Amino acid sequence: MSDTPRGRNGEIFLEAKHLTRRFGAFTAVNDVSFSVPRGKVFGFLGPNGSGKSTTIRMLTGLLEPTSGTATGFGGLDVAKDTEKWKLRLGYMSQKFSLYLDMSVEENLRFFGSIYGLEPARLSERIAALSKRLGFEPLLPLLTEGLSTGQRQRVALAAALLHEPELLFLDEPTGGVDPKGRRMFWDLIYELAADRGMTVLVTTHYMDEAEQCDSLAFILNGVLIAEGTPRALKKDLEGRIFEVVTQGDPFAALSGVRGDDALEDAYLFGVRLRVVAKPGREADARRLVDPLGAAHVAEPSLEDVFVSLARRRAAPQEAVAS
């Protein structure tokens, strides 16, 4: 555990308890509970419409939960201390919410003043962030003319101006080139490690999820698994076999699919991947060996998610196994 200017990294900084949100008859988020330690990057994974954004919106104070609570910042409650809560968080959404008819600097000045930054301090922050994120030459330009990647960096700067202790990132890197994503994540990790900033991010890039300190999978509004990427993968370790098929991969797939020893089988490019049921690894191996050179594959987070989702879809089966 390292000490940061704001406190000790690792203690619980944000805690969601039984968060539920209904829209009419539809339950978007159903009894979600989790906690995020200070200075950690916490990833939220799930398909579109699974309730990720709704959860984040409740945690930022944008949306009132139907029931449940969110506490954080060492004793604040989002429902009771909304203004203080908002003052200490940063938020950046997938839509890059900047004013297109204002210049980069005007946007930053505007958001900075909303957070109550003094003009001198604001200028300092703008200079530092624009340098760190490499958009100094863009400051006088209208935001309208910026590329997606440039806008994303400006939006991140806007969210960081007031040095928030908690940063929410809702699909922050959609449509951004790999180099931009790299620069983005470098800064996020630096701020988390050095300044003790806690980060909550939703993403569907598995490489980004892989780097999170902790992950939560959400499906149909329900939290189905939570843990470090390593711990989540542990369950699947040794159960995935990959084979580069000799013949037609589709024929190979339909040959093994439905076998009693397998939990799942799918194509990964030209490679066939099968997931053995727990305890049936040897049977699975025998099944794929004749198809080509088979080997045990490292489970990816995608495998973990697919496996979890399938077990969810067939709960009796999961219980039986």
Add this chain to the structure above:
Amino acid sequence: MKRLLALTWKEFLQLKRDPITLRMIVLVPIMQTIIFGYAINYDVKHLRTVVFDEAKSVESRDLVSKMTVTEYFRVVGHVSSFEELRHALDSGQASVGLVIDADFGKDIHRGQPASAFLIVDASDTTTSSQAMSIASGIANGLSIQVLSRRAGWKWQELPIDLRVRPWYNPDLKTSSFIIPGLIAVILTFTLIQFTATAIVRERERGTLEQLQVTPATRVEIILGKILPFTVIGYIQLTMTILMMRFLFGIVIQGSVLELYIVGLLFIAAVLGLGMLISTVATTQMQAMQMSTFVLLPFVFLSGYVFPIDGMPWIFQLLSRVIPARYFIEVLRGVILRGAGLGELWKPVAWLSLYTFLIIALAVARFKKTTA
């Protein structure tokens, strides 16, 4: 306070970057004042008239000249059959047809009722009712002349002497009636649309959400929108008052300060209404359509053109929820009659109540849609 300042500064900055809206702010009052001030005219003059004079007598010619001298009728042709007269009206060449009976002159001398027909195109009710009343006035005058001559009365001394004094608008100019009310119409038109689209635009672009995660409160966000538009409303109010004074020569009889105070109430009411629309609409297109939807009844039920007293009771009741109704009452009172707020306390009180309710409703709705 600082946040409110930042929000207002941002709004003006964006306005500066939007030349079309800037031009609209200035052009709408100018265009509307000129169009409404000059084009709307109830004083129907020079009605195109065809005459079918079967009598061709001194008396019949006298009737025609009595009518044309009023300037309300202008003879555009003489016809020699009823068919031709019908054709002239059917085709729209004339809106009035005068048929004078063949025995018109003789009947007068014989002491029998001399008959003439006035046929009016009543598809335009305003024009036709004026033509009818003016023509019957002329006929009455002529009848009295004939009767008095027969009885040896003196023309000047009529048994009943009703004198009409048109106070507050002695020249009976339509523009005096139209332009003060126009101030309310211009403010309604521009401000409802500006506010309705302003918030929806932020919602569409996602910037509203970004604003809402900041510590800025809902009241600050709403005030940050309302303040700049209040300034715009005052600019338009001043422009229209200046044009009214120097283009149409209408002088404000009452207190300008009082006019501006009530003006603020009205501007706030209209902005609140725009806000309300923006909490219901989800796209700028919808916001535009909804504001257009409310604008027409607003103009027509406000008493701006059509008197409220002439409406069926249900519409009179409906006109009570239209803020322009109260402001127009105040405008006409202060500008034309020189009335003070003491005399106008009723519409002012209604308008205050309305403004308060609409803003409370807008804030409540804004809360609901975003919470």
